[in-house]
Amino acid sequence: MASELHFSPVLSDALVILGAAGIVIPVFARFRITPIIGFILVGMLVGPFGLGRLVFDYPWLQYVTITDPQGLDPFAEFGIILLLFTIGLELSFNRLWQLRRMVFGLGALELTISAALIAFALMTMGQYWTGALGLGLALALSSTALVLPISGTKSPVGKAALSMLLFEDIAIVPIIFLLGAMAPYASSDGMEGLWYTIWTGGLTVIVLMIGGRLLLPRLFAQAARTKSPELFLAASLLVVIIASLATAAVGLSPIVGALLAGLLIAETEYHTEVEGITAPFKGLALGIFLITVGMGVDLGVIIDNAWPIFLAVSAVLLVKALVTGGLLRMMGARRGTAVETGITMSSPSETTLIVLSAAATAQLIQPQTAQFWQIVTAIGLTITPILALLGRKVARHVDTAPATDEASQETDPSEGRAIILGYGRVGQLIADMMTRHDQRFLAIDSDPELVTLARRRKHPLMFADARGPALDRIDLSKASAIILTMDEPVLAGRLLRKLRERYPDIPIIARARDTAHAAELYRAGATEAVPETLESSLQLSEAVLVNVGVAMGPVIASIHEKRDEYREQIMREGELTKKPKLKTSLASRNSEASGEPV
Numbered sequence: 001m002a003s004e005l006h007f008s009p010v011l012s013d014a015l016v017i018l019g020a021a022g023i024v025i026p027v028f029a030r031f032r033i034t035p036i037i038g039f040i041l042v043g044m045l046v047g048p049f050g051l052g053r054l055v056f057d058y059p060w061l062q063y064v065t066i067t068d069p070q071g072l073d074p075f076a077e078f079g080i081i082l083l084l085f086t087i088g089l090e091l092s093f094n095r096l097w098q099l100r101r102m103v104f105g106l107g108a109l110e111l112t113i114s115a116a117l118i119a120f121a122l123m124t125m126g127q128y129w130t131g132a133l134g135l136g137l138a139l140a141l142s143s144t145a146l147v148l149p150i151s152g153t154k155s156p157v158g159k160a161a162l163s164m165l166l167f168e169d170i171a172i173v174p175i176i177f178l179l180g181a182m183a184p185y186a187s188s189d190g191m192e193g194l195w196y197t198i199w200t201g202g203l204t205v206i207v208l209m210i211g212g213r214l215l216l217p218r219l220f221a222q223a224a225r226t227k228s229p230e231l232f233l234a235a236s237l238l239v240v241i242i243a244s245l246a247t248a249a250v251g252l253s254p255i256v257g258a259l260l261a262g263l264l265i266a267e268t269e270y271h272t273e274v275e276g277i278t279a280p281f282k283g284l285a286l287g288i289f290l291i292t293v294g295m296g297v298d299l300g301v302i303i304d305n306a307w308p309i310f311l312a313v314s315a316v317l318l319v320k321a322l323v324t325g326g327l328l329r330m331m332g333a334r335r336g337t338a339v340e341t342g343i344t345m346s347s348p349s350e351t352t353l354i355v356l357s358a359a360a361t362a363q364l365i366q367p368q369t370a371q372f373w374q375i376v377t378a379i380g381l382t383i384t385p386i387l388a389l390l391g392r393k394v395a396r397h398v399d400t401a402p403a404t405d406e407a408s409q410e411t412d413p414s415e416g417r418a419i420i421l422g423y424g425r426v427g428q429l430i431a432d433m434m435t436r437h438d439q440r441f442l443a444i445d446s447d448p449e450l451v452t453l454a455r456r457r458k459h460p461l462m463f464a465d466a467r468g469p470a471l472d473r474i475d476l477s478k479a480s481a482i483i484l485t486m487d488e489p490v491l492a493g494r495l496l497r498k499l500r501e502r503y504p505d506i507p508i509i510a511r512a513r514d515t516a517h518a519a520e521l522y523r524a525g526a527t528e529a530v531p532e533t534l535e536s537s538l539q540l541s542e543a544v545l546v547n548v549g550v551a552m553g554p555v556i557a558s559i560h561e562k563r564d565e566y567r568e569q570i571m572r573e574g575e576l577t578k579k580p581k582l583k584t585s586l587a588s589r590n591s592e593a594s595g596e597p598v
Contacts, residue, residue, distance in 0.1 A: 013066050016046055021287050039287045040382045043294020050299075069295050076292045079285025080145050080350065081258040084169070085240050086282055087148055087162075088262015089275045099163050106160070106327055107167025110345075114140035114323045118316065127365075134359035135373060137175050139316050141168050141349035144255075145289060146384045151344060156337040160328055161345055172253055172351055176358045197251035204250050205260060208243055212264035220270040224448035224463065229277060236274045237281075239265065269451045269463040272474060276464070289350065290381075296353075297378045305372070312376045317387070321346040336395035343391030347380035417442045419476055421466055421495070422485035423450045423459075426511055430483060431459045444474075466495055476503060484510040489517050493524050500525030 024038035044050050046065045055061045066072065119136030123129055144165045152158040216239065223235040239261045247257035265271050302309055325342030329335065353374060360370040418434060420427045423445035431454075434441045443454060446465040454461035464474065466486070476482060482499055484492050489512075496510055507527040512518035518529035 012063055013068060013071065016064060016066060017072075017284075017288055017291065020046075020291065021284060024287075025283075035287070037382070037385050039290035040294040040297075043291035044297050044299070045294075046291075047295030047297075049295070049297065066291070066295060069292065072288055072292050072295075075285060076289035077254070079282065079287070079289040081240065081244055081254055082278065082282040082285050083145055083149075084255040084258040085262040086275060086278065087144075088259045088264075089266050089271050093263060093267065099159070099166070102160070102163035103166050103170075106331060107164040109327055110164050110324055111137075111140050111168055111171060113327070114320050117319050117323065121315065121319075127369075131359065131365040131369070134179050134355070134362075134364045135369075137179075138352045138355035138359065139348050139373070139377075140320065141172075141352050141355065142320070142345045143347060143349040143381060143384055144169060145286060145350050146347075146381060147344055147388075149286075150385060150388045151341075156333065157341045157344065160333065160337065160341045164324070164345065166259075168349070168351070169253065169255055169259070172354070175355060179355070179358045179362050179364060200250040201247065201252040201256075204246050204252070205256075208246060208257070208260055209264065212239075212243075212261070213267070216264055217268050217270075220265075220268060220274070220463075221448040221451065224270065224273075224446065224451075232273065233277050236265070236278050269455070269461055272462050272464040273446070293350070293378055293381050296374060297382065298375065301371075301375060302379070305375075309372075309376060309379065312373070313379050316348065316376065316380065317346040335398050339398050340388075340391040340395035343394065344384075344388045347384045347387060348377040350381065352377045416440055417479055418481045418483060419444065419479045420483045420485060421445075423447070423454060423461055424485060424487070426485040426487075427483075428453075428457075428459075430485065431457075435459070440480075466491065476506070479503075479506055481507040481509060484508065487511070487513070489513055489520075493520055496521060496524040496526055 020039065020042040024042060025035045028035045028038045043066075046052065048066070048069055050065070051061050052065045052067075055065060055067075115133070115136035117136075118139050119129075119132040122132040122135055127135070142161075142165060147161050147165065148158070151161050219235055219239075220232070223232045240258055243257035243261035244254035245257070247260070248254040265274050321342040323342075324345050325338040328338035328341055333341075356365075356370050356373055356377070359365050360367055418439060418441040420430055420434075420441055420443040423431070423443040424447075427443055427445070431441060431443055441460070443459060443461040444464050444466070445451070445454075445461060446463060448463070451461055451463055462474075476499070482503070484496060486492055486495075492510060492512075496508060499506075499508060508525065509528040509530070510521045510526045512521055512529045512531040514533045515531050518531040521529040
C-alpha cells in the first residue's frame with residue numbers, strides 16, 4: 001500500500017504543481033514579473049514535450065514531470081470557473097447594465113470584424129470558407145483568464161476589455177452550435193438545438209437570479225453566524241458549483257453560471273469576505289490552467305515550423321490589435337487607452353482551443369491544421385503578459401494628454417467616505433451623526449446580525465473581518481477618514497499600525513478604553529484617540545454644572561479646555577515627537593461662537 005501511494009501519478013503531479021507554485025510565485029514576484037509567464041514556462045519544462053520526453057530513459061524524472069496531462073484538465077477548467085466567479089464579485093448588476101452598450105456594441109463589433117478579416121485572409125490562402133470561418137471565430141477570441149487579472153476591471157483599459165470579453169463568453173455557445181450546423185454531416189437539428197439551448201438557458205438564468213436574490217443573503221448570514229471560515233468557504237464553493245452545473249446542464253458554458261454566481265453574491269454585504277476567502281484557490285487553479293497551456297507547446301514543432309508560426313502569430317496579433325484599437329478610437333476612447341487595449345487583447349484565448357477542437361470534430365478543418373493553430377494559440381497565451389507590458393509602454397508614448405476622469409467614474413467603495421471599522425454601539429452612533437450631517441460613510445463589520453440592522457437602518461455596510469485577509473483587499477486610500485470603534489485594545493493597536501503604515505496621510509480616529517490605551521494608540525499613529533472613561537467623566541461634569549445653575553456657554557468652553565488639557569497630557573505620556581492637529585479646539589471655538597454644544 002505504501003509503495004502504491006509512493007508511486008501514485010496523482011500525488012506526483014500534485015507535488016509538481018504545488019512545488020511550481022511555491023517557487024514561481026515568490027521568485028517572479030521578487031523581480032516584479034507576473035507569475036503567469038512562470039507557470040507557462042513550468043508547463044513547457046515539465047510537460048510531455050519537455051522533460052517528459054526523457055522519463056523512459058531517466059525514470060526518476062517522473063517525480064518532477066506531469067505524468068497525466070489530461071488529468072489536469074478538470075482542475076484547469078475549475079480554475080477558469082473560479083476566475084469568472086471572482087470577476088462577477090467585482091461587478092454588480094447595476095454596473096453590468098451600465099456596460100450593456102459596450103458589451104453588445106463594442107464586443108459584438110470586435111468579434112465579428114476580427115473573425116471576418118481573419119477568415120477572409122485564410123480563404124485567400126486556399127482554406128475552404130467553412131473552415132476559414134471556424135478558424136476566424138476561434139482566433140478572434142481573447143483570453144479572459146489572462147487579460148482581466150492583468151488589466152483589472154476598473155481602469156479604462158479594464159472596462160473596455162471586460163466589455164469585449166463578456167460578449168465573447170456569451171457568444172461561445174452559439175459559435176460552437178454554428179460550427180456543428182456547418183459540419184458536412186450536420187442536419188437541421190443543429191439550429192433547433194441552438195434555439196432549445198437559448199430558451200432553456202434563459203429560463204435557467206432567470207431561476208438562478210430569483211433564487212439567488214432570495215436565498216444567498218440568508219445562506220451567507222447563517223454561515224457568518226458560525227464564525228467559521230471553513231463553512232463560509234464551503235458555502236461560496238457550493239454556490240459556484242451549483243450555478244455552473246445548472247448552466248452546463250442546459251448546454252450553456254459553466255463559466256456563465258460562475259459569472260452569474262459572482263454577480264449575485266456581489267449584491268450582498270458578504271462579497272468582500274467571499275472574495276478574500278476564495279482568492280488563494282483561484283490563484284492555484286489558474287496556475288494549473290497555465291501549466292496545461294505550457295504543456296501544449298512543443299518546442300520541436302515550433303523550431304521545425306518557425307517561420308510559418310511566426311507569420312501566423314504576428315498576423316493574428318496585428319489584425320486584432322488594429323480592429324480593437326480602431327473601434328475604441330471610433331467610440332471616443334483616448335489614444336493611449338485604445339492602443340493599450342488593442343495590444344493587450346490581441347492574443348488568442350483559452351477558449352480558442354475549445355473552438356478549434358469543435359471545428360476539427362465537425363470536420364471543418366484537418367487535424368494537422370488544428371494542431372498548427374493550437375500551437376499559435378499557446379504561443380499567443382504565453383506572450384500575453386509581455387504584450388500587456390508593451391501596450392502599457394506604447395500607450396505612454398502615443399498619449400501625452402492628461403488623464404481624464406474616465407477611470408474615476410467607477411464607484412470606489414472608499415472614495416470620499418469615512419470608513420467606520422466596527423458597527424457596534426459606538427459605530428452606530430457615529431453612523432447616525434454622519435447621516436444627520438449629510439456625510440458619506442461606509443461601515444465595515446463581520447457580525448451578520450449587525451448586517452441586518454444596518455440594512456434596516458439604511459446605513460451602508462460591508463461584511464468583512466478586520467482580523468482576516470478580506471480587509472487587506474479593500475483600498476482605503478481615498479477615504480476621508482478612518483474610525484476605529486472596536487472595544488479590543490490589542491486588535492485596535494495592531495490594526496492602527498497597519499493602517500497608518502499603509503495610509504500615512506489619512507486621519508485615523510480611534511476609540512480608547514482609558515488614558516493609558518489612548519497614549520498607546522497615539523504612539524501607534526492615531527490622529528485622535530478618544531478614551532471612554534475621560535469622555536464619560538466630562539459629560540458627567542457638564543451635567544452637574546448645568547444642573548447647579550452654571551450657564552451653558554461657559555460650561556461647554558471649560559469642558560473643551562479640560563479635554564484639550566487631558567489630550568496634551570496623554571500625548572506627552574505617549575512620547576509623541578509630533579503632536580497631531582487638535583480639531584476639537586477649532587470645534588470648540590465654533591461652538592462658542594454659535595452658542596451650540598458640540
